[in-house]
Amino acid sequence: MEKYKKAFAKSFFYITFIDMEEKEKKIIEGIEAVPKAVGQEILKDTEIVAKEIAKDTKIVVEEIEKTPQLIADGVKFLNRPAKFSFKIFFKKLGPGLITGASDDDASGIATYSYVGAKFGYQQLWLSLYLLPLMVAVQEICARIGLVTDEGLAGTVKKHYGKKLVIFVSVLLLFANIINIGANLGAMASSTRLLIPTINFTFILIAYTAIVLLLVLFVNYRTYSRILKFLVISLGAYIATGIIAQPDWGTILKHTLIPSIQMNKEFLMAMVAVMGTTITPYLFFWQTSEEVEEHIEKHLDTKRSKKVELEELADMREDVFAGMGLANLVFFFIIVTTASVLFNNGINNIETAQDAAMALRPLAGDNAYLLFATGIIATGFLSIPILAGSVAYAVSETFDWNEGLYRKFKEARGFYGIIILATVIGLAINYIGISPFKALIYAAVVNGLIAPILLFTIMVISNDKKIMGQFTNSKLSNFFGWLATLLMGGAAIALVLSMVF
Secondary structure, X not given: OHHHHHHHHXXXXXXXXXXXXXXXXXXXXXXXXXXXXXXXXXXXXXXXXXXXXXXXXXXXXXXXXXXHHHHHHHHHHHOOOOOOOHHHHHHXXXXXXXXXXXXXXXXXXXXXXXXXXXXXXXXXXXXHHOHHHHHHHHHHHHHHHHHHOOOHHHHHHHHHOHHHHHHHHHHHHHHHHHHHHHHHHHHHHHHHHHOOOOOHHHHHHHHHHHHHHHHHHOOHHHHHHHHHHHHHHHHHHHHHHHHOOOOHHHHHHHHHOOXXXXXXXXXXXXXXXXXXXXXXXXXHHHHHHHHHHXXXXXXXXXXXXXXXXHHHHHHHHHHHHHHHHHHHHHHHHHHHHHHXXXXXXXXXXXXXXXXXXXXXHHHOHHHHHHHHHHHHHHHHXXXXXXXXXXXXHHHHHOOOOOOOOOOHHHOHHHHHHHHHHHHHHHHHOOOOOOHHHHHHHHHHHHHHHHHHHHHHHHHHHOOHHHHOOOOOOHHHHHHHXXXXXXXXXXXXXXXXXXXX
Protein backbone atom coordinates (compact mmCIF):
# COMPACT_ATOMS: atom_id res chain seq x y z
CA MET A 1 0.00 0.00 0.00
CA GLU A 2 2.80 2.30 0.91
CA LYS A 3 4.36 1.49 -2.40
CA TYR A 4 1.25 2.63 -4.29
CA LYS A 5 1.02 5.84 -2.24
CA LYS A 6 4.58 6.74 -3.17
CA ALA A 7 3.95 5.95 -6.83
CA PHE A 8 0.77 8.11 -6.84
CA ALA A 9 2.52 11.01 -5.11
CA LYS A 10 5.37 10.80 -7.57
CA SER A 11 2.93 10.72 -10.49
CA PHE A 12 0.87 13.65 -9.10
CA PHE A 13 4.05 15.69 -8.57
CA TYR A 14 5.18 14.93 -12.09
CA ILE A 15 1.82 15.88 -13.62
CA THR A 16 1.63 19.05 -11.55
CA PHE A 17 5.21 19.94 -12.46
CA ILE A 18 4.55 19.31 -16.15
CA ASP A 19 1.34 21.37 -15.98
CA MET A 20 3.15 24.21 -14.28
CA GLU A 21 5.92 23.98 -16.83
CA GLU A 22 3.37 24.20 -19.69
CA LYS A 23 1.65 27.17 -18.08
CA GLU A 24 4.99 28.86 -17.50
CA LYS A 25 5.90 28.23 -21.12
CA LYS A 26 2.61 29.76 -22.30
CA ILE A 27 3.07 32.74 -19.99
CA ILE A 28 6.58 33.29 -21.35
CA GLU A 29 5.30 33.01 -24.92
CA GLY A 30 2.53 35.51 -24.09
CA ILE A 31 5.04 37.90 -22.57
CA GLU A 32 7.29 37.53 -25.57
CA ALA A 33 4.33 38.17 -27.93
CA VAL A 34 3.40 41.47 -26.23
CA PRO A 35 6.29 43.55 -27.61
CA LYS A 36 5.67 42.13 -31.07
CA ALA A 37 1.93 43.07 -31.00
CA VAL A 38 2.66 46.44 -29.45
CA GLY A 39 5.36 46.98 -32.03
CA GLN A 40 2.97 46.18 -34.86
CA GLU A 41 0.37 48.61 -33.47
CA ILE A 42 3.03 51.29 -32.99
CA LEU A 43 4.29 50.68 -36.53
CA LYS A 44 0.74 50.90 -37.89
CA ASP A 45 0.07 54.13 -35.97
CA THR A 46 3.44 55.51 -37.07
CA GLU A 47 2.61 54.84 -40.71
CA ILE A 48 -0.76 56.63 -40.35
CA VAL A 49 0.88 59.61 -38.62
CA ALA A 50 3.62 59.68 -41.27
CA LYS A 51 1.04 59.77 -44.05
CA GLU A 52 -0.84 62.61 -42.30
CA ILE A 53 2.41 64.53 -41.80
CA ALA A 54 3.32 63.99 -45.47
CA LYS A 55 -0.14 65.18 -46.54
CA ASP A 56 0.04 68.25 -44.29
CA THR A 57 3.61 68.92 -45.44
CA LYS A 58 2.49 68.78 -49.07
CA ILE A 59 -0.31 71.27 -48.36
CA VAL A 60 2.12 73.55 -46.50
CA VAL A 61 4.63 73.33 -49.35
CA GLU A 62 1.90 74.12 -51.89
CA GLU A 63 0.81 77.12 -49.83
CA ILE A 64 4.43 78.26 -49.46
CA GLU A 65 4.86 77.96 -53.23
CA LYS A 66 1.76 80.13 -53.68
CA THR A 67 2.99 82.74 -51.21
CA PRO A 68 5.24 84.74 -53.60
CA GLN A 69 2.38 84.96 -56.14
CA LEU A 70 -0.12 85.92 -53.43
CA ILE A 71 2.28 88.57 -52.12
CA ALA A 72 2.83 89.86 -55.66
CA ASP A 73 -0.92 89.96 -56.27
CA GLY A 74 -1.43 91.69 -52.93
CA VAL A 75 1.24 94.31 -53.66
CA LYS A 76 -0.22 94.87 -57.13
CA PHE A 77 -3.68 95.20 -55.59
CA LEU A 78 -2.51 97.65 -52.90
CA ASN A 79 -0.59 99.72 -55.46
CA ARG A 80 -3.73 100.42 -57.47
CA PRO A 81 -4.32 104.15 -58.03
CA ALA A 82 -6.02 105.65 -54.98
CA LYS A 83 -7.43 108.57 -56.96
CA PHE A 84 -10.71 107.76 -58.66
CA SER A 85 -10.73 108.14 -62.42
CA PHE A 86 -14.04 107.64 -64.24
CA LYS A 87 -12.18 106.91 -67.49
CA ILE A 88 -10.16 104.09 -65.88
CA PHE A 89 -13.24 102.84 -64.02
CA PHE A 90 -15.38 102.72 -67.19
CA LYS A 91 -12.58 101.00 -69.13
CA LYS A 92 -12.48 98.19 -66.55
CA LEU A 93 -16.23 97.60 -66.78
CA GLY A 94 -17.35 94.79 -69.04
CA PRO A 95 -19.47 91.65 -68.51
CA GLY A 96 -21.08 92.89 -65.28
CA LEU A 97 -22.14 96.24 -66.74
CA ILE A 98 -23.43 94.71 -69.99
CA THR A 99 -25.25 91.90 -68.15
CA GLY A 100 -26.94 94.38 -65.82
CA ALA A 101 -27.97 96.65 -68.68
CA SER A 102 -29.42 93.73 -70.65
CA ASP A 103 -31.71 92.98 -67.70
CA ASP A 104 -33.76 96.03 -68.74
CA ASP A 105 -34.96 94.53 -72.03
CA ALA A 106 -38.45 94.87 -73.54
CA SER A 107 -39.96 92.33 -71.13
CA GLY A 108 -38.39 94.10 -68.15
CA ILE A 109 -39.53 97.52 -69.36
CA ALA A 110 -43.06 96.16 -69.94
CA THR A 111 -43.18 94.58 -66.46
CA TYR A 112 -41.92 97.68 -64.65
CA SER A 113 -44.25 99.91 -66.71
CA TYR A 114 -47.22 97.69 -65.85
CA VAL A 115 -46.36 97.75 -62.14
CA GLY A 116 -45.91 101.54 -62.10
CA ALA A 117 -49.16 102.18 -63.98
CA LYS A 118 -51.15 99.66 -61.94
CA PHE A 119 -49.88 100.23 -58.40
CA GLY A 120 -48.10 103.58 -58.49
CA TYR A 121 -45.02 103.82 -56.27
CA GLN A 122 -45.98 100.87 -54.03
CA GLN A 123 -43.45 98.41 -55.48
CA LEU A 124 -40.54 100.86 -55.71
CA TRP A 125 -38.95 99.29 -52.62
CA LEU A 126 -38.20 96.15 -54.65
CA SER A 127 -35.62 98.09 -56.69
CA LEU A 128 -33.64 98.70 -53.47
CA TYR A 129 -34.17 95.41 -51.64
CA LEU A 130 -33.50 93.17 -54.66
CA LEU A 131 -30.17 94.90 -55.37
CA PRO A 132 -28.00 92.97 -52.84
CA LEU A 133 -29.54 89.69 -54.03
CA MET A 134 -28.77 90.51 -57.67
CA VAL A 135 -25.22 91.58 -56.84
CA ALA A 136 -24.60 88.41 -54.80
CA VAL A 137 -25.93 86.05 -57.47
CA GLN A 138 -24.10 87.68 -60.38
CA GLU A 139 -20.85 88.01 -58.39
CA ILE A 140 -21.02 84.29 -57.62
CA CYS A 141 -21.62 83.48 -61.30
CA ALA A 142 -18.73 85.71 -62.35
CA ARG A 143 -16.43 84.13 -59.76
CA ILE A 144 -17.33 80.63 -60.97
CA GLY A 145 -16.34 81.69 -64.49
CA LEU A 146 -13.03 83.20 -63.36
CA VAL A 147 -12.02 80.28 -61.13
CA THR A 148 -13.14 77.32 -63.27
CA ASP A 149 -12.33 78.96 -66.62
CA GLU A 150 -15.60 77.42 -67.86
CA GLY A 151 -19.14 78.63 -68.51
CA LEU A 152 -21.96 77.73 -66.13
CA ALA A 153 -23.34 74.89 -68.29
CA GLY A 154 -19.88 73.36 -68.66
CA THR A 155 -19.23 73.50 -64.91
CA VAL A 156 -22.63 71.99 -64.03
CA LYS A 157 -22.20 69.20 -66.61
CA LYS A 158 -18.70 68.38 -65.40
CA HIS A 159 -19.69 67.98 -61.76
CA TYR A 160 -23.42 67.11 -61.78
CA GLY A 161 -24.10 65.37 -65.09
CA LYS A 162 -25.46 66.14 -68.53
CA LYS A 163 -29.19 65.52 -67.92
CA LEU A 164 -29.70 68.59 -65.72
CA VAL A 165 -27.92 70.85 -68.22
CA ILE A 166 -29.97 69.52 -71.16
CA PHE A 167 -33.21 70.07 -69.22
CA VAL A 168 -32.28 73.65 -68.31
CA SER A 169 -30.91 74.44 -71.79
CA VAL A 170 -34.15 73.36 -73.51
CA LEU A 171 -36.28 75.52 -71.18
CA LEU A 172 -33.85 78.42 -71.50
CA LEU A 173 -33.99 78.17 -75.30
CA PHE A 174 -37.81 78.33 -75.21
CA ALA A 175 -37.93 81.31 -72.82
CA ASN A 176 -35.18 83.27 -74.56
CA ILE A 177 -36.66 82.82 -78.04
CA ILE A 178 -39.92 84.33 -76.78
CA ASN A 179 -38.00 87.22 -75.21
CA ILE A 180 -36.02 87.74 -78.44
CA GLY A 181 -39.29 87.89 -80.38
CA ALA A 182 -40.76 90.36 -77.88
CA ASN A 183 -37.66 92.56 -78.09
CA LEU A 184 -37.63 92.58 -81.91
CA GLY A 185 -41.35 93.35 -82.00
CA ALA A 186 -40.96 96.13 -79.43
CA MET A 187 -38.06 97.65 -81.39
CA ALA A 188 -40.04 97.64 -84.65
CA SER A 189 -43.19 99.01 -82.99
CA SER A 190 -41.23 101.75 -81.21
CA THR A 191 -39.61 102.75 -84.51
CA ARG A 192 -43.09 103.08 -86.02
CA LEU A 193 -44.04 105.34 -83.11
CA LEU A 194 -41.17 107.62 -84.14
CA ILE A 195 -41.60 107.13 -87.93
CA PRO A 196 -45.25 106.10 -88.57
CA THR A 197 -44.75 105.62 -92.33
CA ILE A 198 -42.12 102.90 -92.00
CA ASN A 199 -43.18 99.31 -92.74
CA PHE A 200 -43.24 96.99 -89.69
CA THR A 201 -41.93 93.91 -91.53
CA PHE A 202 -39.16 95.86 -93.23
CA ILE A 203 -37.82 97.34 -90.01
CA LEU A 204 -38.23 94.03 -88.13
CA ILE A 205 -36.11 92.16 -90.69
CA ALA A 206 -33.63 95.04 -90.85
CA TYR A 207 -33.10 95.01 -87.07
CA THR A 208 -32.71 91.21 -87.08
CA ALA A 209 -30.10 91.43 -89.84
CA ILE A 210 -28.16 94.18 -88.03
CA VAL A 211 -28.03 92.17 -84.80
CA LEU A 212 -26.80 89.03 -86.58
CA LEU A 213 -24.24 90.89 -88.69
CA LEU A 214 -22.77 92.50 -85.57
CA VAL A 215 -22.55 89.17 -83.74
CA LEU A 216 -21.15 87.20 -86.70
CA PHE A 217 -18.69 89.60 -88.28
CA VAL A 218 -17.48 92.07 -85.62
CA ASN A 219 -14.59 90.85 -83.43
CA TYR A 220 -15.25 90.43 -79.73
CA ARG A 221 -13.17 93.39 -78.56
CA THR A 222 -15.03 95.81 -80.85
CA TYR A 223 -18.38 94.16 -80.19
CA SER A 224 -18.02 94.45 -76.42
CA ARG A 225 -17.26 98.16 -76.85
CA ILE A 226 -20.42 98.56 -78.93
CA LEU A 227 -22.44 96.87 -76.18
CA LYS A 228 -20.85 99.15 -73.56
CA PHE A 229 -21.73 102.17 -75.68
CA LEU A 230 -25.36 100.99 -75.94
CA VAL A 231 -25.51 100.94 -72.12
CA ILE A 232 -25.56 104.74 -72.28
CA SER A 233 -29.01 104.48 -73.89
CA LEU A 234 -30.43 103.43 -70.51
CA GLY A 235 -29.92 107.02 -69.44
CA ALA A 236 -33.06 107.74 -71.47
CA TYR A 237 -35.20 106.16 -68.75
CA ILE A 238 -33.48 108.11 -65.99
CA ALA A 239 -33.98 111.33 -67.95
CA THR A 240 -37.64 110.47 -68.57
CA GLY A 241 -38.19 109.96 -64.86
CA ILE A 242 -36.74 113.40 -64.09
CA ILE A 243 -38.80 115.05 -66.86
CA ALA A 244 -41.96 113.54 -65.32
CA GLN A 245 -41.47 115.81 -62.24
CA PRO A 246 -42.47 113.21 -59.63
CA ASP A 247 -43.18 113.67 -55.93
CA TRP A 248 -39.74 112.84 -54.51
CA GLY A 249 -40.92 112.79 -50.89
CA THR A 250 -43.50 110.09 -51.61
CA ILE A 251 -40.95 108.24 -53.74
CA LEU A 252 -38.38 108.19 -50.91
CA LYS A 253 -40.98 106.82 -48.51
CA HIS A 254 -42.03 103.97 -50.84
CA THR A 255 -38.39 103.18 -51.69
CA LEU A 256 -37.29 102.73 -48.07
CA ILE A 257 -40.48 101.35 -46.50
CA PRO A 258 -41.92 98.18 -48.09
CA SER A 259 -45.65 98.23 -48.79
CA ILE A 260 -47.58 95.07 -49.66
CA GLN A 261 -51.20 94.51 -50.60
CA MET A 262 -52.45 91.05 -49.69
CA ASN A 263 -54.28 90.36 -52.92
CA LYS A 264 -53.50 88.05 -55.82
CA GLU A 265 -52.93 90.80 -58.41
CA PHE A 266 -50.40 92.71 -56.31
CA LEU A 267 -48.52 89.59 -55.19
CA MET A 268 -48.31 88.20 -58.72
CA ALA A 269 -46.97 91.56 -59.92
CA MET A 270 -44.25 91.25 -57.26
CA VAL A 271 -43.43 87.75 -58.51
CA ALA A 272 -43.24 89.08 -62.09
CA VAL A 273 -40.84 91.85 -61.01
CA MET A 274 -38.60 89.36 -59.20
CA GLY A 275 -38.69 86.97 -62.17
CA THR A 276 -37.74 89.59 -64.75
CA THR A 277 -35.02 91.05 -62.48
CA ILE A 278 -33.26 87.84 -61.34
CA THR A 279 -33.47 85.83 -64.54
CA PRO A 280 -31.59 82.68 -65.71
CA TYR A 281 -30.05 83.96 -68.94
CA LEU A 282 -28.06 86.50 -66.90
CA PHE A 283 -26.42 83.65 -64.95
CA PHE A 284 -25.16 81.94 -68.12
CA TRP A 285 -24.05 85.14 -69.85
CA GLN A 286 -22.19 86.51 -66.82
CA THR A 287 -20.24 83.29 -66.24
CA SER A 288 -19.31 82.77 -69.90
CA GLU A 289 -18.36 86.41 -70.49
CA GLU A 290 -15.93 86.36 -67.56
CA VAL A 291 -14.20 83.46 -69.32
CA GLU A 292 -14.25 85.39 -72.64
CA GLU A 293 -12.78 88.49 -70.99
CA HIS A 294 -10.03 86.39 -69.40
CA ILE A 295 -9.21 84.83 -72.78
CA GLU A 296 -9.29 88.24 -74.50
CA LYS A 297 -6.87 89.74 -71.95
CA HIS A 298 -4.36 86.95 -72.56
CA LEU A 299 -4.59 86.62 -76.36
CA ASP A 300 -1.26 88.39 -76.80
CA THR A 301 0.47 86.74 -73.84
CA LYS A 302 0.74 83.32 -72.27
CA ARG A 303 -2.69 82.56 -70.90
CA SER A 304 -2.91 82.14 -67.15
CA LYS A 305 -5.69 80.32 -65.35
CA LYS A 306 -4.71 81.81 -61.98
CA VAL A 307 -7.18 84.24 -60.48
CA GLU A 308 -5.53 87.43 -59.25
CA LEU A 309 -6.85 89.60 -56.42
CA GLU A 310 -7.02 92.55 -58.80
CA GLU A 311 -9.18 90.55 -61.21
CA LEU A 312 -11.61 89.69 -58.42
CA ALA A 313 -11.75 93.32 -57.25
CA ASP A 314 -12.36 94.57 -60.80
CA MET A 315 -15.00 91.91 -61.35
CA ARG A 316 -16.87 92.92 -58.20
CA GLU A 317 -16.82 96.60 -59.16
CA ASP A 318 -18.08 95.62 -62.62
CA VAL A 319 -20.92 93.48 -61.25
CA PHE A 320 -22.00 96.11 -58.73
CA ALA A 321 -21.99 98.81 -61.42
CA GLY A 322 -24.07 96.63 -63.76
CA MET A 323 -26.64 95.55 -61.19
CA GLY A 324 -26.79 99.05 -59.73
CA LEU A 325 -27.53 100.50 -63.17
CA ALA A 326 -30.14 97.80 -63.87
CA ASN A 327 -32.01 98.61 -60.67
CA LEU A 328 -31.66 102.36 -61.16
CA VAL A 329 -33.41 102.01 -64.53
CA PHE A 330 -36.00 99.69 -62.93
CA PHE A 331 -36.57 102.41 -60.29
CA PHE A 332 -36.98 105.24 -62.82
CA ILE A 333 -39.33 103.32 -65.12
CA ILE A 334 -41.69 102.78 -62.19
CA VAL A 335 -41.23 106.43 -61.14
CA THR A 336 -42.11 107.60 -64.67
CA THR A 337 -45.15 105.39 -65.23
CA ALA A 338 -46.45 105.90 -61.68
CA SER A 339 -46.05 109.70 -61.84
CA VAL A 340 -47.54 110.12 -65.30
CA LEU A 341 -49.88 107.18 -65.93
CA PHE A 342 -51.06 105.96 -62.50
CA ASN A 343 -51.64 109.50 -61.22
CA ASN A 344 -53.77 110.22 -64.30
CA GLY A 345 -55.88 107.07 -64.05
CA ILE A 346 -54.15 105.12 -66.85
CA ASN A 347 -53.65 101.67 -65.35
CA ASN A 348 -53.70 99.17 -68.24
CA ILE A 349 -50.26 98.89 -69.82
CA GLU A 350 -49.28 95.62 -71.52
CA THR A 351 -46.19 96.48 -73.58
CA ALA A 352 -43.26 98.86 -73.44
CA GLN A 353 -44.54 100.74 -76.49
CA ASP A 354 -47.96 101.15 -74.80
CA ALA A 355 -46.16 103.01 -72.03
CA ALA A 356 -44.33 105.22 -74.54
CA MET A 357 -47.59 106.13 -76.30
CA ALA A 358 -49.36 106.87 -73.03
CA LEU A 359 -46.56 109.19 -71.92
CA ARG A 360 -46.78 111.53 -74.91
CA PRO A 361 -49.97 113.49 -74.16
CA LEU A 362 -49.20 113.68 -70.43
CA ALA A 363 -45.43 114.17 -70.17
CA GLY A 364 -44.70 115.71 -73.57
CA ASP A 365 -42.71 114.78 -76.66
CA ASN A 366 -39.33 114.64 -74.90
CA ALA A 367 -40.41 111.91 -72.47
CA TYR A 368 -42.15 110.03 -75.28
CA LEU A 369 -39.11 110.20 -77.60
CA LEU A 370 -36.65 109.17 -74.89
CA PHE A 371 -38.78 106.22 -73.78
CA ALA A 372 -39.31 104.94 -77.35
CA THR A 373 -35.64 105.42 -78.29
CA GLY A 374 -34.59 103.57 -75.15
CA ILE A 375 -36.65 100.52 -76.19
CA ILE A 376 -34.83 100.35 -79.56
CA ALA A 377 -31.35 100.76 -78.06
CA THR A 378 -31.89 98.24 -75.24
CA GLY A 379 -33.18 95.77 -77.84
CA PHE A 380 -29.84 95.93 -79.67
CA LEU A 381 -28.15 95.35 -76.31
CA SER A 382 -30.30 92.50 -74.99
CA ILE A 383 -31.04 90.36 -78.09
CA PRO A 384 -27.40 89.25 -78.61
CA ILE A 385 -27.21 88.42 -74.90
CA LEU A 386 -30.46 86.44 -74.93
CA ALA A 387 -29.32 84.46 -77.99
CA GLY A 388 -25.72 84.22 -76.79
CA SER A 389 -26.60 82.83 -73.35
CA VAL A 390 -28.54 79.98 -74.99
CA ALA A 391 -25.68 79.35 -77.43
CA TYR A 392 -23.20 79.09 -74.55
CA ALA A 393 -25.46 76.68 -72.64
CA VAL A 394 -26.10 74.38 -75.62
CA SER A 395 -22.48 74.45 -76.87
CA GLU A 396 -21.03 73.63 -73.45
CA THR A 397 -23.58 70.83 -73.03
CA PHE A 398 -22.51 69.11 -76.25
CA ASP A 399 -18.80 70.06 -76.08
CA TRP A 400 -18.92 72.34 -79.14
CA ASN A 401 -16.44 75.14 -79.63
CA GLU A 402 -18.00 78.27 -78.22
CA GLY A 403 -17.19 81.94 -77.71
CA LEU A 404 -17.67 85.29 -79.40
CA TYR A 405 -13.88 85.61 -79.67
CA ARG A 406 -13.93 82.71 -82.17
CA LYS A 407 -14.63 83.14 -85.86
CA PHE A 408 -17.75 81.61 -87.41
CA LYS A 409 -15.85 78.72 -89.03
CA GLU A 410 -14.30 77.84 -85.64
CA ALA A 411 -17.65 77.65 -83.78
CA ARG A 412 -20.38 76.85 -86.32
CA GLY A 413 -22.66 75.20 -83.76
CA PHE A 414 -22.38 78.11 -81.34
CA TYR A 415 -23.18 80.75 -83.97
CA GLY A 416 -25.81 78.46 -85.49
CA ILE A 417 -27.76 78.52 -82.20
CA ILE A 418 -27.56 82.34 -82.13
CA ILE A 419 -28.90 82.55 -85.70
CA LEU A 420 -31.63 79.96 -85.05
CA ALA A 421 -32.85 81.61 -81.82
CA THR A 422 -32.91 85.09 -83.42
CA VAL A 423 -34.72 83.99 -86.60
CA ILE A 424 -37.35 82.00 -84.67
CA GLY A 425 -37.77 85.04 -82.41
CA LEU A 426 -38.48 87.13 -85.50
CA ALA A 427 -41.07 84.55 -86.70
CA ILE A 428 -42.93 84.69 -83.35
CA ASN A 429 -44.17 88.15 -84.34
CA TYR A 430 -46.23 86.53 -87.14
CA ILE A 431 -47.89 83.55 -85.43
CA GLY A 432 -50.72 85.52 -83.85
CA ILE A 433 -49.74 85.20 -80.18
CA SER A 434 -50.16 88.34 -78.09
CA PRO A 435 -46.69 89.65 -77.13
CA PHE A 436 -47.95 90.16 -73.58
CA LYS A 437 -49.13 86.53 -73.29
CA ALA A 438 -45.89 85.29 -74.85
CA LEU A 439 -43.90 87.17 -72.21
CA ILE A 440 -46.06 85.61 -69.48
CA TYR A 441 -45.19 82.14 -70.82
CA ALA A 442 -41.51 83.08 -70.86
CA ALA A 443 -41.78 84.41 -67.29
CA VAL A 444 -43.31 81.11 -66.15
CA VAL A 445 -40.47 79.11 -67.70
CA ASN A 446 -37.81 81.46 -66.28
CA GLY A 447 -39.51 81.30 -62.90
CA LEU A 448 -39.29 77.50 -62.92
CA ILE A 449 -35.66 77.39 -64.06
CA ALA A 450 -34.31 80.08 -61.72
CA PRO A 451 -34.59 78.25 -58.34
CA ILE A 452 -33.03 75.06 -59.78
CA LEU A 453 -30.13 77.01 -61.24
CA LEU A 454 -29.66 79.16 -58.14
CA PHE A 455 -29.51 76.08 -55.90
CA THR A 456 -26.93 74.48 -58.22
CA ILE A 457 -24.90 77.72 -58.37
CA MET A 458 -24.84 77.95 -54.57
CA VAL A 459 -23.68 74.33 -54.20
CA ILE A 460 -20.93 74.81 -56.80
CA SER A 461 -19.70 78.07 -55.28
CA ASN A 462 -19.35 76.44 -51.83
CA ASP A 463 -17.50 73.37 -53.12
CA LYS A 464 -13.76 73.68 -52.32
CA LYS A 465 -12.93 70.95 -54.85
CA ILE A 466 -14.28 73.24 -57.58
CA MET A 467 -13.59 76.73 -56.19
CA GLY A 468 -10.49 76.13 -54.07
CA GLN A 469 -9.86 79.14 -51.82
CA PHE A 470 -12.48 81.21 -53.66
CA THR A 471 -15.63 79.73 -52.11
CA ASN A 472 -18.43 82.00 -50.92
CA SER A 473 -18.07 84.41 -48.04
CA LYS A 474 -20.73 84.43 -45.31
CA LEU A 475 -22.29 87.53 -46.89
CA SER A 476 -22.44 85.91 -50.34
CA ASN A 477 -24.01 82.81 -48.82
CA PHE A 478 -26.61 84.84 -46.93
CA PHE A 479 -27.83 86.82 -49.94
CA GLY A 480 -27.33 83.94 -52.38
CA TRP A 481 -29.42 81.49 -50.37
CA LEU A 482 -31.99 84.21 -49.65
CA ALA A 483 -32.33 84.78 -53.41
CA THR A 484 -32.72 81.02 -53.92
CA LEU A 485 -35.47 80.78 -51.29
CA LEU A 486 -37.32 83.85 -52.60
CA MET A 487 -37.17 82.66 -56.22
CA GLY A 488 -38.30 79.20 -55.12
CA GLY A 489 -41.25 80.77 -53.32
CA ALA A 490 -41.98 82.94 -56.36
CA ALA A 491 -41.98 79.85 -58.60
CA ILE A 492 -44.47 78.07 -56.34
CA ALA A 493 -46.67 81.18 -56.22
CA LEU A 494 -46.51 81.46 -60.02
CA VAL A 495 -47.64 77.85 -60.51
CA LEU A 496 -50.43 78.17 -57.93
CA SER A 497 -51.72 81.36 -59.54
CA MET A 498 -52.04 79.57 -62.88
CA VAL A 499 -53.76 76.51 -61.37
CA PHE A 500 -56.24 78.29 -59.10
